[in-house]
Structures are given as C-alpha cells and as structure tokens.
Amino acid sequence: MDAGNIYLLIAFLFLLISALKDREKTKRALKVTGKIALTVLPVLFFIFILMGIISVLVPKETIAQWLGSGSGIKGILIGELVGCFALIQPAAVFPFAGILHNKGAGYSVLFAFAMTAILIGIVTLPAELKFLGKKFTIVRNVLTFIFVFLLSFVFSYIR
Amino acid sequence: MKTILEDYIIELVICAVAIILMILNPHKVVLGLTYAVNMYVSLFLVILSVAFISGFISETVPPNTIAKIIGKKSGWKGVLIGAVFGTFMVGPSYVFYTLFRNLIDKGAGINVIATTIGAWAIKVQWIPFAISILGWKFVVIFNSLIFIYAIISGYVVDFFVKRKESRKD
Numbered sequence: 001m002d003a004g005n006i007y008l009l010i011a012f013l014f015l016l017i018s019a020l021k022d023r024e025k026t027k028r029a030l031k032v033t034g035k036i037a038l039t040v041l042p043v044l045f046f047i048f049i050l051m052g053i054i055s056v057l058v059p060k061e062t063i064a065q066w067l068g069s070g071s072g073i074k075g076i077l078i079g080e081l082v083g084c085f086a087l088i089q090p091a092a093v094f095p096f097a098g099i100l101h102n103k104g105a106g107y108s109v110l111f112a113f114a115m116t117a118i119l120i121g122i123v124t125l126p127a128e129l130k131f132l133g134k135k136f137t138i139v140r141n142v143l144t145f146i147f148v149f150l151l152s153f154v155f156s157y158i159r
Numbered sequence: 160m161k162t163i164l165e166d167y168i169i170e171l172v173i174c175a176v177a178i179i180l181m182i183l184n185p186h187k188v189v190l191g192l193t194y195a196v197n198m199y200v201s202l203f204l205v206i207l208s209v210a211f212i213s214g215f216i217s218e219t220v221p222p223n224t225i226a227k228i229i230g231k232k233s234g235w236k237g238v239l240i241g242a243v244f245g246t247f248m249v250g251p252s253y254v255f256y257t258l259f260r261n262l263i264d265k266g267a268g269i270n271v272i273a274t275t276i277g278a279w280a281i282k283v284q285w286i287p288f289a290i291s292i293l294g295w296k297f298v299v300i301f302n303s304l305i306f307i308y309a310i311i312s313g314y315v316v317d318f319f320v321k322r323k324e325s326r327k328d
Contacts, residue, residue: 006249011208014215025218033207033214036257040206044253045199046173052195053180056187089251094285098292107297115305118280124253126169131256132263132272139319140273143312151304155297 043127050123055087060096067105067113076152079109080145083116085123093117108155115148206254213258217265226266233268241271242309245278252279270317277309 018026063086070078088096097110120141128137181188216225229237248255259272281302282289289298 007205007208007212011211011215014212018215018219029211029214029218031214032217033211036210036213036261037207040210040254040257041203042167043170043173044202044206045195046170046177047253048195048199049192050173050177050180050195051198052193053177053184053187053191055194056191057180057184094282094289094293098289101293110293110297111301114301115280118252118282119277121253124251126173127253127256130169131260133320135320136269136273136316139316140276140312143315144277144308147308147312151308154300154304 039130040127043130047124047127051087054085054123058085058087064100064103067100067109068103071106071109072156075106075109076112076149076156079112079152080116080148083113083118084120084145086113086117087121087123088117106156108152111155112148112152115151116145119144119148202251202254205250209254209258213261216258217261220265222265225262229262229267229271231268231270233271237268237271238274238310238313241274241313242278242306245275245309246281246306247283248275248279249284252276268313268317269320270313272313273316274309274313277312278306280305280309 015026018029063082066082067079093114097114100113101107101110125137125141128140181191227233229240231237233240259267259275263269263272286298286302289301
C-alpha cells in the first residue's frame, strides 16, 4: 500500500517539527497517540479478521454474478446491497467496476455498487459506531443508501 | 466488569461473528486469517501515523483554531475544506474515524466531518484510469454527484446529530 506512505511521511514530519520545537508537547502528543492506537488497533484487528473470512467466503466472481443478475430498480438495489457487504479496497472499486462493465452490467448498477462499496461498509460499521457514535452512523449510512438509490436513477438514463 | 463489557461490546460482537463463520467454514479459516494478518500488517504503520497526527493536532492546535477553520460557524468554507480534504485523501476511511472523533471533540462541525467522509468516494488518483475503462461520462457524472451528495449529507447528518450527542467520555 504505497499511498499510505504519505501519512507516514506527514506523521514523521510532524514528529520532527514537534520534537525540535517543544519536547514536553511532543511527549504529551505521543501519549495521546498511544491511547488512540490502543483503542483503534484492537477494533481494526477484529474487523480485519472478519473481512478476511468474509472475503474468502464470497469471492469476486460471486459478486460479479450477483451484480449481473438484475436491472432497473431491482438491479440498483442489488448493486447497493452488494456494495454494502463487498469488502473491496476503495482503490480496487474502479478496476472491478470496469470488469463488470465489460461483462455487461449497467451504469446505474455500477454506480450503486461503487458508491456503497466505498461509502457503506457493513463490516467496518463497528468502527464507525465506536468512534463517531450511534446517531451519526445510523443517519449517515441510511442517508447514503437513500441518496445512492436516487442518484442511480440519474444513471439509468446514461448509455 | 460491566464497564469493560460495555467498552468492548463491539469487539466482542465482531469476534463472535468471526468465530461462528470460522466454525461453519473450517477449511477456509487459514486463508481468511492470512488475508487479515496481511492487511493488518500493511495498514499498521498507517494506523499509527494517523493516530499520531490526531495526537499531534489535539496537543498543538488549539480548539479555537479548529472550530474557526472547520467548526459549525466556519460556514461554507469549512464544508468546502472538508469536501476537498475528503476528495484527496487516500486509504480506507475507517482508519481515520479516530481522527474525525478527535476533531469533533475539539470543535469541528459534524457537517464538515460527514462531508469529508462522503467526499471520500471521489478517488482523484483513479480518475484517469476510471475514464479509460468506464468512459468520461460515467466518471464525470459519478464524481459531480458524489461532491453534491457529500455536501448535502453533511447538512442532513448535522441536522440529526446534535453536538451533545458526541461520546460522553
């Protein structure tokens, strides 16, 4: 994951500047970092295990099959649901959508799938719940689902 | 004991689901676990970096400044900053949830954070590639709609989530 190096670099630069400027503050910042890391790392570890198992159970071919199985409203809904459950790295969404497009999947289905795949993750929901709160999570995800559904209609008219 | 249970209820539930799936599909456990460990290792440093960036911001940037730039009263400027920030960010968004939590606690607007998460669906670095396989029409409309959606969703989420709803501790 090369893109992640950007954050490494930024963090390193911050650390360097901070250490040069104010040792005490840097110490405190590192303490906070430790606390944050201790809350994030366990949750993400379990989430990754769940991701690993589900991605083995549901291979990409199966997803492709599901996405090709409907059109119209049904197709959009299937696209959205599959997107919610699909464990696909954001960076892999477009290449995957390209393959599906070549196989004949409609734009509206692709849009529904790509949007929800990036914006809604059933498996990462726990992390959102834990850090951003119940209300935030529920409102954001429900809203996204509805929005994507409406926006997908726009795509039904594009060929 | 009760507080431990409350604090880790989410982890426990995920763990339980994972174990059930493993029991139902014993022959795929190793593959799944390998995938999990690989991903964890590759993201480990990123997670730590983001944790440090959050820690650094919360120690060095005064809440007033955060509130001024991306707080409730920052208006459309804050929203725009959130949208642009989300547009250019790389990596999975869930790694950043703690940073967002931190920023909200320090005075960032809920609308700005929700907009940032929404704009995450725009993947700038993939646009050229996406155009080449899906056509410019799809890509342009896709990204414009997401941008508009991100900003609207910020306001709607903010409307439903009042500031005092943020975590108590």
